[in-house]
Amino acid sequence: MSETDRTAPATLHDVAREAGVSLATASRSLNGSTRKVNESYRQRVLEAAARLNYSPNLSAQAVARGTTTTVALLVADIADPYFSSIASGVVAEADRERLIVTMAATERDPERELELVRQLRGQRPRVIILAGSRPTSDPTGGALADELTAYERAGGRVVLISRNELDFRTVLLDNRAGAEALARELTRIGYRRFAVVTAGEGLRTAADRLEGFRAGLAEGGGRLDETDILREAFTRDGGYAGTRRLIERGLGDIELVFAANDVMAVGALSAIRDAGLTPGRDLAVAGFDDIPTVRDVTPPLTTVRVPLEALGRRALRLALDGDAADAAAAGPDVDSAAGVVTTEVVLRESTPARG
C-alpha cells in the first residue's frame, strides 16, 4: 500500500457532518455521559459513525477529559510463568473495566525499573502496578519511591504485588499462613527432618515463608536446623545451586527440602536428579506458588497454591476501588475479612506419604 492512498481515520467532526448534527451532539451520542440526546439524532449519529467506521481517538479523549483509560504494569520478566500469570489476571480485569494495559519488563534491574516508571508516567496511566520483589537495599536511593509518590499526588494509583518495601497499597498474600499449613501437612504425612532453600535475607516474601514454615514444623514436630537453610538467588538456578550444596554436604537424615518458590523447587528437582538421586523417593521436594509448570514436572510438585491470576485481578481492583476493595472484591480467592489472598496446600507426588 503506497503512502499516497492513505485515508485518515474518520474524526468526530466527520461523523457530525455526515449525520448533519453538531460536534457536541455527535460527541454526546457516541461517548457522552448520561444521554440527553434525542433518539432520532442519536440514531443518525450512530449510523454515520458506523458508515465511516469511526473510532474515537483515545489520545484526544484523554487530553480533553484530563484522564486516561490506561493501566501500566511493570514486571521483572514477562516470560516467567509467575509474572505472566499475574499479568494475565491484570489484563483480564482491565478488560472488564474497558481499560487498556501497557506492559514493560524491568529485567530485575532497579535502575531500569526507575527509568520505566518515569517513561510510563508520560502516559498518565490511571494505575501503575509493580509486581515482583526487589532487594531491600535500594541502589537508587529512594528515587523510585519519590517518583511513585509524585505520581500518586497527581491523582494516580500505585499498587504493589508481593513487595512491601514501599509505602503504597499492596496485594497481601498470606505467605506465612500458607507455609505454616504446608509444614503441618508435611509433618502429618510423616516427614520429620527438613531443609530449606530460599532467597538471601531481606526479601520479605521469602522471610515470611520461612517463618511460617518454621511455625508449622513446631506444631507438627518437624525439625529444621539453621545449618540446613541454604540461601541462594530466588530463581531456578538458585534452587539448583542450594540443593546441590545440600547434597554435596551430605543429606544426613534430611527427608525433604522446601524451596521458597516453585522455580527454585524445579531447580531442586534437577539438582537431585543430576546427583543421581530420585526426587520424591530419595529426597522429597515442596515449593510455593503453584505455577502451571509444576504439574508437568516429574514427580508433580507439592506446593502452596497461590492464585496468581487472582493476584493480578485483585491488584487492579485495589487500585480502582481503593480500600473498599477489601470489603468488596471478595471472590473465592480472597478472604474478604482480612483482605488477603488466600493460599492452599496442594500435595502431589514429590512428597509421598512416609511410613
Added chain:
Amino acid sequence: MSETDRTAPATLHDVAREAGVSLATASRSLNGSTRKVNESYRQRVLEAAARLNYSPNLSAQAVARGTTTTVALLVADIADPYFSSIASGVVAEADRERLIVTMAATERDPERELELVRQLRGQRPRVIILAGSRPTSDPTGGALADELTAYERAGGRVVLISRNELDFRTVLLDNRAGAEALARELTRIGYRRFAVVTAGEGLRTAADRLEGFRAGLAEGGGRLDETDILREAFTRDGGYAGTRRLIERGLGDIELVFAANDVMAVGALSAIRDAGLTPGRDLAVAGFDDIPTVRDVTPPLTTVRVPLEALGRRALRLALDGDAADAAAAGPDVDSAAGVVTTEVVLRESTPARG
C-alpha cells in the same frame, strides 16, 4: 492521600514559565527535532523541567503530532509460555525503540479478537501485532480483515505471527524445514515407526510441520501411516487425548510420537505415563517450539527450537522497517537471505538413540 492536596503534573507551560522562555522554546528544547535552540536557553529549560519533575503528556503529544509511540499486541493467552515468550521479545524490541506496548488477550475467541482490534484502533497504535493461528473458517466473515485493512489504510502496520490466513506482513517460520530436519535426525538415531498427534486440518502451521515431517521420514526411511495421525486440539489436552487414543488403540510397533507443538507433547508425556508406560523408553516423544517448560519435564523433551523471543522482536522490526527488514534485521536467528526465522533440532532424552 486526600483528593484535595492533589498536585497536577507540571505542564510544558509551567516549564516555560519557570525557565522564562516561550512555550515553543521549551518544546523545542525538550522534545524538539533538530535543535535550533541556544544552548543557554536549552540548559535553563532542562533544569526547569528537572526541578518541576516534568513529564511530557504522551496523549497530548500524540494529538499534536498526529502519531503515537504505541504498539498493540494481541495474543491468545498471556499465561501460555509460547505467547509470553513472544510477548517478551516484542516488549524488548519496543523498548529499544522507546515504544510502549499495550497487550490484550483474545482467549482464542474470534469475536473477541475482532472486538479487541476495534478497541485497540482507538489508540492509533503505530503497529498491531497478532500472534497465534486461528481456524481457517472465519466466523466473523472477514470482518477482521476489513478492520485491519482499514487500519493499514490509515497508516498503521499490521504484522501477523504464525498465522497466514490474511494478506498482511507475516513473520515467517520455516516450520516445514524444521520438522523435516527433526524427522531426519530421528531416523538417523534409529527410529523407524512413527505416529503424529496434531491439530485438526486447516491450521497452516500444523500442516506445514506434518508435511515437513513426512518429507524427512521419506529421506530417512521412516514410516508414518495415515491412520497413525491423530487430530485433536492444538493444546496440552489435545496432545493428551490424541496420545491416549493412540495407546488405547494399540501401539503396534510404533516407537515415537511426534506432537506438532510442545504443549501437545507435554500432554503426550502425561498420557503415556498415565497409561502405565514410560515416556522415552516405551514410547519416545518429540515436540516443536522449545518452550521453556520442556527442559524441566521428565524426560526432557526432544523438540525443534523456535526462537520465540526473536519471533516477537522480528515482528516489530518487520512492522517498523517494512520489507527492508528482510535484509536488515538479520541477527543470529534470522536467515537474512530468506527473511525467515530459522529453527534447530534439539535432541533430548525423550528420544533416546535406538538400536
Added chain:
DNA sequence: CTGTTAGCGCATTCAC
C-alpha cells in the same frame, strides 16, 4: 435538548 465556544497539552507554522 442542541449548538457554539473555549480549552486540554503540545507541536509547529508563521512572523519577527
Added chain:
DNA sequence: GTGAATGCGCTAACAG
C-alpha cells in the same frame, strides 16, 4: 534563533 498564534480531536461548560 525566538515567540505568538493556530490547530490536532475531543469534551465540557456555556448559551440558546
